[in-house]
Amino acid sequence: MPRSRRLLCPERWRWAAALFATVLLAASAFASSLHTSATLQPGLDGSSIAGYQELAVDLGTALSPVGSVSLADPQPLYVTSDGNGTHTTSAGAPVYGSTFGVALDHDGVADLIFDGSIRCTGALLAGGRYILTAAHCVTDSTGNVNVTNVQARWTLQSGTITRQSNTFIVHSSYTGNATDGGDLALIELATPVPVDVPRYEVYTGTDPALLAQPTIKVGYGLKGYGGTGSVAGSSGTKRAGLNRYEFDARAVVRAFGNGSNPFGGSRLPDPLTGLSYDFDSGLAANDAFGHFFFGANDLGFGADEVGAAPGDSGGPSFVLVNGRWQILGITSYGFGFKGLPDANPGTNSSWGEIYVDTRPGAYADFIAGFAPEAVGLPEPGTVALLALAAVALGLGSARRPRR
Numbered sequence: 001m002p003r004s005r006r007l008l009c010p011e012r013w014r015w016a017a018a019l020f021a022t023v024l025l026a027a028s029a030f031a032s033s034l035h036t037s038a039t040l041q042p043g044l045d046g047s048s049i050a051g052y053q054e055l056a057v058d059l060g061t062a063l064s065p066v067g068s069v070s071l072a073d074p075q076p077l078y079v080t081s082d083g084n085g086t087h088t089t090s091a092g093a094p095v096y097g098s099t100f101g102v103a104l105d106h107d108g109v110a111d112l113i114f115d116g117s118i119r120c121t122g123a124l125l126a127g128g129r130y131i132l133t134a135a136h137c138v139t140d141s142t143g144n145v146n147v148t149n150v151q152a153r154w155t156l157q158s159g160t161i162t163r164q165s166n167t168f169i170v171h172s173s174y175t176g177n178a179t180d181g182g183d184l185a186l187i188e189l190a191t192p193v194p195v196d197v198p199r200y201e202v203y204t205g206t207d208p209a210l211l212a213q214p215t216i217k218v219g220y221g222l223k224g225y226g227g228t229g230s231v232a233g234s235s236g237t238k239r240a241g242l243n244r245y246e247f248d249a250r251a252v253v254r255a256f257g258n259g260s261n262p263f264g265g266s267r268l269p270d271p272l273t274g275l276s277y278d279f280d281s282g283l284a285a286n287d288a289f290g291h292f293f294f295g296a297n298d299l300g301f302g303a304d305e306v307g308a309a310p311g312d313s314g315g316p317s318f319v320l321v322n323g324r325w326q327i328l329g330i331t332s333y334g335f336g337f338k339g340l341p342d343a344n345p346g347t348n349s350s351w352g353e354i355y356v357d358t359r360p361g362a363y364a365d366f367i368a369g370f371a372p373e374a375v376g377l378p379e380p381g382t383v384a385l386l387a388l389a390a391v392a393l394g395l396g397s398a399r400r401p402r403r
């Protein structure tokens with residue numbers, strides 16, 4: 001008889017194992033609560049959500065073709081912008097607690113610098129070994145990895161933590177054109193970052209009402225003002241603001257392409273692999289969805305409204321799910337127009353533009369292969385320990401003959 005099973009037979013070992021399992025579960029519960037019990041602090045602006053109403057994301061593909069529209073070229077985006085230089089964040093100061101009742105601890109959102117020069121944003125996933133970002137941050141236009149190194153930086157109240165990595169895992173469906181969908185990648189870290197860096201889970205559900213909840217977008221991209229757009233050379237400061245998804249990206253791309261991809265892509269994105277939002281000024285004239293799609297009139301979050309700009313790419317949009325902030329989208333690309341509703345014609349992160357985020361929950365199986373804890377599955381080590389504890393408690397098939 002194997003020694004391990006013999007050891008587990010006596011009753012005293014069962015009690016010891018039960019105690020061990022209890023301590024294990026308690027420790028695990030404590031660990032997972034560390035980042036949700038942060039002291040609530042005032043939100044960035046603390047202002048109310050202007051014009052917020054309960055909506056559902058339109059999950060259908062029934063948007064009418066928009067006909068002939070002068071689209072500005074899409075731009076793979078890299079951060080978040082709004083009023084010029086506003087919405088900055090501070091380490092150790094969770095945001096929007098007064099708005100949502102639960103503040104977002106954004107300290108786990110990393111500033112990513114590839115090969116010393118290209119900036120994107122990423123979110124540390126539960127488990128502490130992987131950073132979720134956009135595929136276009138690490139690939140060329142054919143989808144092949146074209147960077148060799150990244151420095152990830154998290155700024156905490158206690159100081160700055162950096163990690164280098166040269167391991168990039170791009171989703172196999174990514175073609176190199178963000179408008180095709182599949183724009184997500186993982187950065188693998190050789191060692192987990194310290195547990196005082198917050199880490200996040202991905203929302204894997206598709207409840208239309210939840211997909212349409214206000215999201216907090218976080219990124220290190222260019223600053224700017226919605227009336228004019230982004231300001232070159234101004235990235236590197238972490239900002240956070242609000243927006244909300246209104247449509248499945250497939251429906252939007254299809255409508256603007258009158259049935260096919262209008263951006264030089266090779267396909268329409270798969271259903272619900274992306275989500276789309278517009279950047280509202282609060283005026284009907286700049287309401288992009290309201291302009292093109294009958295009934296889609298929503299004027300945004302007023303001073304809290306943000307759009308994405310270069311440097312925000314890969315950055316997370318968080319949604320509140322049962323009291324926890326989870327990642328609903330990651331910044332992928334946007335496009336403007338050569339006239340209204342675009343406040344400053346061209347794709348330049350001005351009001352009246354439309355953006356598309358990847359929905360990582362659509363790629364839960366991919367993520368689970370690396371960071372299972374991030375999609376609600378126990379990490380492998382925990383599975384092994386819990387299985388051991390279950391066997392110890394006599395819950396396992398201890399009498400099953402060994403092969």
Ligand SMILES: [Ca+2]
Pocket residue numbers: 278279280287288289290296297298299300
């Ligand atoms: Ca709108």
Ligand SMILES: [Ca+2]
Pocket residue numbers: 229336337342343344345346347348349350351353
């Ligand atoms: Ca524009």
